Amino acid sequence: MNGEPDLGASLAVGLNGVSFPTPVLAASGCFNSGREMAGIVDLHRIGGVVTKSVTLHPTKGLPVPRMAETPSGMLNAIGLQNPGVEGFLQKEGPFIGAAGIPVVVSIAGRSVEEFSQVTLRIRDLPGVVAIEANISCPNVERRNQVFACHPGDAAEVIGAMSRLTRLPIFAKLTADVTDIVAVAEACVRAGAHGLSLINTLLGMAIDTETFRPRLGAVTGGLSGPAIRPVAVRCVYQVAQALPDVPIIGMGGIRSPNDAVEFLLAGAWAVQVGTANFFDPGVMIDIGEGIRRFLNARGLSSPADIRGKARLPDRVAEPAYRRG
Amino acid sequence: MNGEPDLGASLAVGLNGVSFPTPVLAASGCFNSGREMAGIVDLHRIGGVVTKSVTLHPTKGLPVPRMAETPSGMLNAIGLQNPGVEGFLQKEGPFIGAAGIPVVVSIAGRSVEEFSQVTLRIRDLPGVVAIEANISCPNVERRNQVFACHPGDAAEVIGAMSRLTRLPIFAKLTADVTDIVAVAEACVRAGAHGLSLINTLLGMAIDTETFRPRLGAVTGGLSGPAIRPVAVRCVYQVAQALPDVPIIGMGGIRSPNDAVEFLLAGAWAVQVGTANFFDPGVMIDIGEGIRRFLNARGLSSPADIRGKARLPDRVAEPAYRRG
Amino acid sequence: MIRTRCEVLSNRRTGAYHSLTLVAPDIADRAKPGQFVQIAVPEGRETLLRRPFSIHQASRRGGWAGTLEIVLDARGRGTAWLAEARTHDVLDVIGPLGRGFSYAADLGSCLLVGGGYGGAPLFFLAEELRARNKLVGMILGARDHERVFKPIEGKRLADTMVITTEDGTMGERGRVTDVLDATLARTGAQVVYACGPNAMLRAVAERCAVRGIPCQVAVEELMACGLGVCWTCAVPVVGRDGRGWWNMRACVEGPVFNGSRIWWDRWLGERPAEPASSAPEPERIHRPEAAEVRP
Amino acid sequence: MIRTRCEVLSNRRTGAYHSLTLVAPDIADRAKPGQFVQIAVPEGRETLLRRPFSIHQASRRGGWAGTLEIVLDARGRGTAWLAEARTHDVLDVIGPLGRGFSYAADLGSCLLVGGGYGGAPLFFLAEELRARNKLVGMILGARDHERVFKPIEGKRLADTMVITTEDGTMGERGRVTDVLDATLARTGAQVVYACGPNAMLRAVAERCAVRGIPCQVAVEELMACGLGVCWTCAVPVVGRDGRGWWNMRACVEGPVFNGSRIWWDRWLGERPAEPASSAPEPERIHRPEAAEVRP
Numbered sequence A, B: 001m002n003g004e005p006d007l008g009a010s011l012a013v014g015l016n017g018v019s020f021p022t023p024v025l026a027a028s029g030c031f032n033s034g035r036e037m038a039g040i041v042d043l044h045r046i047g048g049v050v051t052k053s054v055t056l057h058p059t060k061g062l063p064v065p066r067m068a069e070t071p072s073g074m075l076n077a078i079g080l081q082n083p084g085v086e087g088f089l090q091k092e093g094p095f096i097g098a099a100g101i102p103v104v105v106s107i108a109g110r111s112v113e114e115f116s117q118v119t120l121r122i123r124d125l126p127g128v129v130a131i132e133a134n135i136s137c138p139n140v141e142r143r144n145q146v147f148a149c150h151p152g153d154a155a156e157v158i159g160a161m162s163r164l165t166r167l168p169i170f171a172k173l174t175a176d177v178t179d180i181v182a183v184a185e186a187c188v189r190a191g192a193h194g195l196s197l198i199n200t201l202l203g204m205a206i207d208t209e210t211f212r213p214r215l216g217a218v219t220g221g222l223s224g225p226a227i228r229p230v231a232v233r234c235v236y237q238v239a240q241a242l243p244d245v246p247i248i249g250m251g252g253i254r255s256p257n258d259a260v261e262f263l264l265a266g267a268w269a270v271q272v273g274t275a276n277f278f279d280p281g282v283m284i285d286i287g288e289g290i291r292r293f294l295n296a297r298g299l300s301s302p303a304d305i306r307g308k309a310r311l312p313d314r315v316a317e318p319a320y321r322r323g
Numbered sequence C, D: 001m002i003r004t005r006c007e008v009l010s011n012r013r014t015g016a017y018h019s020l021t022l023v024a025p026d027i028a029d030r031a032k033p034g035q036f037v038q039i040a041v042p043e044g045r046e047t048l049l050r051r052p053f054s055i056h057q058a059s060r061r062g063g064w065a066g067t068l069e070i071v072l073d074a075r076g077r078g079t080a081w082l083a084e085a086r087t088h089d090v091l092d093v094i095g096p097l098g099r100g101f102s103y104a105a106d107l108g109s110c111l112l113v114g115g116g117y118g119g120a121p122l123f124f125l126a127e128e129l130r131a132r133n134k135l136v137g138m139i140l141g142a143r144d145h146e147r148v149f150k151p152i153e154g155k156r157l158a159d160t161m162v163i164t165t166e167d168g169t170m171g172e173r174g175r176v177t178d179v180l181d182a183t184l185a186r187t188g189a190q191v192v193y194a195c196g197p198n199a200m201l202r203a204v205a206e207r208c209a210v211r212g213i214p215c216q217v218a219v220e221e222l223m224a225c226g227l228g229v230c231w232t233c234a235v236p237v238v239g240r241d242g243r244g245w246w247n248m249r250a251c252v253e254g255p256v257f258n259g260s261r262i263w264w265d266r267w268l269g270e271r272p273a274e275p276a277s278s279a280p281e282p283e284r285i286h287r288p289e290a291a292e293v294r295p
């Protein structure tokens, strides 16, 4: 309530020191820094923006086609097109400083050194409240194995970054691993303030007319409602293992109910990616929907439902989970 | 051609010694042994049936709810309900022997010993042309880690089974791993004749009214069109690494085009699971659709398009694949 | 079981429900009370699975010959879409599915208990029972009068009729179980047939068990296939001797079960997820002494 | 850019295409030729993304004031659904999007080249050019006469008109590029505006480059957002000095580009997937000596 008697529940969330006015942020790569969307979305009614991932050098990205629609989802292979950290500071810096909303800068790189360099250039940018480390990137020093696929590699990046800045770092993980909890734990031990779950699933589609992959890069990342069950499972697994670590959940969220599902699974906040493309106002609607959901139950904050999924009395591990 | 001049392309496929009249088989757990469906589907027009997974002991399965519909997909947590291998032989054996269609028996277990025991009981059952090892099961001897998640565990099961029978063994893998190619290679080295890709993705959904998981078992397997891009990617990756090993692709197939997509990615045949639930005749339609597809291009066999996706000249690994 | 494309003949409101009449002569021909159909939602939607509906009427004679009627409560995406069906629309329907109610020659007085749209299949059953010269009593209950299923027609069809609503807007205020004992006593019913929310079925079955009256219940459980191949529709059923249990498929071994054989606690209880083999088995659950009607 | 729910005023056939008139005064007010709108497909479908369509007409005056017209070719799921739109249906539309064609004060004679439904935005453009007292020549090409977009109206609107069809069922047999040189010579056009299949745009742009005539092309590339935030709609554009290149967003920096600045080989070529930084950069690509119209 506090000062918002008419609205009922407050949407503000605190993630162990980082706060957002609503628990609904824009996901990296799906909102740029917010500038383009400002004309159609009232940015002051969303929780914040996670920027498109920034790399050290300007990156031209992958050849088209860069996207393919799939059942209830889409594949993308943009190749992290961005003007590099200097170009980013120049083009987006002033906007970020003046936007008056919390901005999380997403950083990507091909080596620990690149992540570190970008961190150094970003850490003092006004308006930035946190860094998201997009470690679902290939590591050129490890035969292009994706950082987030190996707890050790992931920890190395997070460790290096966290030594360079006091900004909280959220490690963004991929679900394409055998044990996401192990990667999450390694990141937290290395200094991650929180975790962003999940990045896209690696997928592929082929045009049966031309026999060509539908993506110029052959494979790409699957996002949208199709992946939501996988994302909710990842958030749940990690939240069970690390209940005190802030988790920002994402993957296929497009309605208030979807967002509530992530909060119940253990997320402290959520991000919305693909849904912005077809419904630019969706983050505001989700926020208001969460408020109504809380009001209807006499609750005062999104934190009240965090991790509150009611599990059966006994959940035994050995059961066959599929089929 | 060969004796089917009116129809054009022949749908028959050979998988290094195992042959099926069409490349479209029923996936395990989605068709039982075919008995229930015989009243509504002409079994002689499909490629074959992979049975519901059989375990050594009768298995009662997991508590309801056992299913939840999700965007373009569904979650299931049946818990491999089945009457155990003795019950199976009694109830399904006579049907399988008399059905006159190729039957692949799917075997599941919680230990290498259980897989071996069931293999011994199944190997002489008339009508059985191959065994599918459903190794997406928890291994009670390894803290319930799923066999298919660890190349060593997977190889152990396949090795033990292949020493007990001359029936070809298809290892059925899960995509929920960091490196599916490594698991595939381990299975093949251990004696797998071929690979079935993929089992369901581990997922979860929560009812936002009741705060309860929508599945009695909390987590379950995601299937249906939603997962198709992930499945195609897995088939493609494994086929690139192991071009001579027969792959049966599956995951979200419901149309001839979907099936062709898997063949182009490198599958030698496909299985259809979830789509049977909403469209029981779908496997026949897919087969006929593949025939039309081949005829329209003057091709004579599904093998003619196997792995024929036209890749760009250079596919460099280090590119950012997501975002 | 038949798969057919049926034309919609009409879609009318019946209180809070929609009543859809379909042209489906082959299914109508074979249908028995308690059986159901699976209706496909249109392609291209993100809802893939068919939706199951009880058969309310299957007309084999007269002006409506060859038609099938279902009743639906629009609650989720699939039912909301179906509620919009218009005359001449074509639906993809599979049926008749499952095992319906059964009749014992020696039980002449029946009591049919319906909750909400659960009343729908009981009308079809009542006609079949009357054709077999049975006495038919009926209890129809619901939350409010809008949800009491066809009370007027019910009164015409049944020999005795009791209506209950939770809000008291029609008939007696309360639940069907509040009037069950009295009605059983008054009608001298020898067998009970029930359809409605699962919790209601449990209450009815438990009361019948106490009184030693056989009770058949038509249950609802999530169904991915409805064809017997996926095992999502599990209902835990106890052995005839009250020992041992197994999960039966509501879509082929049901949806009608002997109410005294369902292990209600396990089915509707807290639904613990554990390896089934280590679940405590019921020592012996109450079951009627009366002759078993059907497993 | 505006998001609005628009009523469908009419949906008519135009040869092989559908022409949809929408009530969208705010978008119509701001629209410029070459801009587009993004139309949402309905919720609950497995096709999530909006579909982009060029603006064919934006009426600000007269009986149709406040309306917007788009033309669509029904090919996939989204367009097939849209082709079924009925009067009074309501669509969720965002627009006007992108940068449209631009006009140079000193270029008085224009040639508009449209392929298939690519002719649609050129009609809007022709009107704007005529309002600026330019001479407007037009070439409309298509596979067959059904796909030549509004030939009669085009003839009325343009000062000169040439029609080509690949099958010869209307106008000259062949492609627009077969008549381009002659038409340029005949009309003395000083600037070319083109819209149509990307391969046609390339051919037109390359011919114009050879002749040193500025050429603006309205391209099509897959668009996930259409709002400038996802970077799926990349078109490789070469620097003004012919050196260096960058992927521009067709949805905000386009869809209209200077045809001589697009690196066609990279964009429409074999599309090799490699780290962009190691891609060979064009030493210098041909570009018109004529004054640049727009980057």
Ligand SMILES: Cc1cc2nc3c(=O)[nH]c(=O)nc-3n(C[C@H](O)[C@H](O)[C@H](O)COP(=O)(O)OP(=O)(O)OC[C@H]3O[C@@H](n4cnc5c(N)ncnc54)[C@H](O)[C@@H]3O)c2cc1C
Pocket (backbone or CB within 6 Å): B068, B069, C036, C049, C050, C051, C052, C053, C054, C055, C070, C071, C072, C073, C074, C075, C076, C077, C078, C079, C080, C117, C120, C219, C220, C221, C222, C223, C255
């Ligand atoms: C044997 C049987 C007979 C039935 N008869 C009738 C009837 O005569 N009239 C009627 O209105 N309803 C009946 N139901 C329930 C009806 O099937 C559900 O209300 C309907 O499937 C809900 O679909 P939805 O898309 O509206 O809801 P959603 O919640 O969107 O459905 C999501 C998924 O859950 C399933 N589901 C949701 N609720 C139920 C439920 N109660 N039972 C089974 N599956 C469910 C759906 O089939 C779908 O697969 C019957 C169910 C069964 C099993």
Ligand SMILES: Cc1cc2nc3c(=O)[nH]c(=O)nc-3n(C[C@H](O)[C@H](O)[C@H](O)COP(=O)(O)OP(=O)(O)OC[C@H]3O[C@@H](n4cnc5c(N)ncnc54)[C@H](O)[C@@H]3O)c2cc1C
Pocket (backbone or CB within 6 Å): A068, A069, D036, D049, D050, D051, D052, D053, D054, D055, D070, D071, D072, D073, D074, D075, D076, D077, D078, D079, D080, D117, D120, D219, D220, D221, D222, D223, D255
């Ligand atoms: C700026 C612009 C203007 C356009 N103007 C018109 C127009 O005036 N009239 C018209 O008929 N079409 C136009 N198109 C093409 C039109 O957007 C596609 O035909 C349409 O999106 C196809 O959708 P679908 O669902 O029918 O096909 P599907 O193949 O099912 O679409 C799958 C996905 O691919 C995208 N897609 C498929 N083909 C194209 C394409 N050619 N261009 C862009 N995206 C595509 C879809 O938007 C969707 O995201 C335009 C495209 C762009 C980019």
Ligand SMILES: Cc1cc2nc3c(=O)[nH]c(=O)nc-3n(C[C@H](O)[C@H](O)[C@H](O)COP(=O)(O)O)c2cc1C
Pocket (backbone or CB within 6 Å): A322, A323, B027, B028, B029, B030, B052, B053, B076, B078, B080, B106, B134, B172, B198, B199, B200, B222, B223, B224, B225, B227, B250, B251, B252, B253, B271, B272, B273, B274, B275, C224, C230, C231
């Ligand atoms: C209800 C259900 C039960 C299943 N049971 C089994 C099983 O017993 N053994 C198995 O190997 N896979 C099982 N599967 C997985 C399927 O065989 C298949 O791998 C998966 O569903 C992906 O294919 P689909 O998208 O075509 O369904 C089951 C899937 C479903 C939906």
Ligand SMILES: Cc1cc2nc3c(=O)[nH]c(=O)nc-3n(C[C@H](O)[C@H](O)[C@H](O)COP(=O)(O)O)c2cc1C
Pocket (backbone or CB within 6 Å): A027, A028, A029, A030, A052, A053, A076, A078, A080, A106, A134, A172, A198, A199, A200, A222, A223, A224, A225, A227, A250, A251, A252, A253, A271, A272, A273, A274, A275, B322, B323, D224, D230
């Ligand atoms: C077009 C597109 C571009 C993306 N770019 C990035 C990126 O630059 N960095 C990143 O960490 N994630 C990126 N993502 C992943 C999203 O941030 C998000 O993790 C994922 O899409 C799942 O959420 P969603 O289903 O809501 O889209 C991108 C996703 C899409 C669809």
Ligand code: FES
Pocket (backbone or CB within 6 Å): C222, C223, C224, C225, C226, C227, C228, C229, C230, C231, C232, C233, C249, C250, C251, C252
């Ligand atoms: S619903 Fe599939 S077995 Fe009953």
Ligand code: FES
Pocket (backbone or CB within 6 Å): D222, D223, D224, D225, D226, D227, D228, D229, D230, D231, D232, D233, D249, D250, D251, D252
């Ligand atoms: S379509 Fe998203 S940036 Fe152009």
